[in-house]
Amino acid sequence: MELISPDIGFLFWMTLAFGIVFFFVARFAFPVINKMLKQREEKITEALEKAERTHAEMEKLQANNEILLQQAREEREKMLNEARLSSEQIIEEAKAKASQEANRMIDSAKETIENEYKAAVTEIKNEIANISIKVAEKILQEELSKNDKQMDYINKIIKEYDNK
Helix, strand or coil: CCCCCCCHHHHHHHHHHHHHHHHHHHHHHHHHHHHHHHHHHHHHHHHHHHHHHHHHHHHHHHHHHHHHHHHHHHHHHHHHHHHHHHHHHHHHHHHHHHHHHHHHHHHHHHHHHHHHHHHHHHHHHHHHHHHHHHHHHHHHHHHCCCHHHHHHHHHHHHHHHHHC
16 A cells, blocks of 8 residues: 555656656757757658658649640641641542553553554555555556557657646
């Protein structure tokens, strides 16, 4: 029961021991603990500020990424449009060249046909002339095989020549 109703001497020595411990703790431990708590508080504050800065930077980066992504989309669309226009232009140029080439080939074929037609007509005329000459030779040989007919024919040719 001594602990429930302590003696005055015991109470005095307990108070003195508590005071000495409290003095040493207040003198040596509390400043170190306060210093450590302040350092911890500063680290936490710095970490929070750094987290806020990082968060703000992340938001900026995300906004910049959105802007860059939008610019990239616009540039891609622009490039696709340019490529589409370029391909359409190339196709139109190819069609025009093909049309020109076809027209040139048609004109060339027409010219070739015309030249071959003229050559064929000339060849036919020459062939007809040759046949006519051979037929005339045969007729003249038959007709002129007699002497008096030859003389009549020669006189006729001379007269025609003189009249000219």
